[in-house]
Amino acid sequence: MILLRHAATAGNLARRYIGATDEPLCDTGHAAVRELAARIHFVPQRLYVSPLRRCVETARVVFPGAPIVELDGLREANFGAFEGRSYEELRDMPEYQRWLDSGGEIPPPGGDTVGEVRAQVLDAWETIRANCHSCQRIALVVHGGTIMTLMQAHLQGGLFDWQVSNCGGFIVHAADNAWTLIGGV
Secondary structure (H helix, E strand, O other): OEEEEOOOEHHHHOOEOOOOOOOOEOHHHHHHHHHHHHHOOOOOOEEEEOOOHHHHHHHHHHOOOOOEEEOHHHOOOOOHHHOOOEHHHHOOOHHHHHHHHOOOOOOOOOOOOHHHHHHHHHHHHHHHHHHOOOOOOEEEEEOHHHHHHHHHHHOOOOHHHHOOOOOOEEEEEEEOOEEEEEEEO
C-alpha cells in the first residue's frame, strides 16, 4: 500500500494551516506531482482519497485512469480559527499557545482535537479494510495529518515521527491490520 501526501498548495508554501481549506494545487505543486508521477509505476486496485481538491488533483496525475473513491474520513484536521494563518501570525495568541502546549488535545477555537481526527481517520481505515480484504495494491492520497495518524496507529513512534513533505509518503505492507514499513515514497 502507498500512503501519499498531496502536492503543494499556495497555503503549504506560505506555511499556513489549511486543513479544512479546499485549496487547489499551485504551479509548484503541479510541477512536483508531474515529476512524482514519472517515478511511480504503481497501478492501484483501489485508490482512496480525501475529497479535498489538492488530494483529488494529485491522485489524478499520479494514478491516471484509476477510479477514485473519496472518503470524507480521510480529510485533514479542521484548524478552526487558525485556518489560513501561519505560525508567525498566531504565535502571540494565548489560544494558539494552549493548543500547541496540549499537543492538539485541546481543539483550536472551532476546530478538531487530535482525538477527533484520530477517530475519523481510523474509522475511514476500517471502511477501506472492509472493502479491500482481497486487494493487494491500495493507494491513499491524503494529508500529512492523515498519514501521521495512520502510521502512529499501526507502527511504533509518536505522531510527529511520521511527518511527510508534500508528494512524500510511505510504502507499507498491511495484512490483517498488521503493518510493516517497506520504505518511503
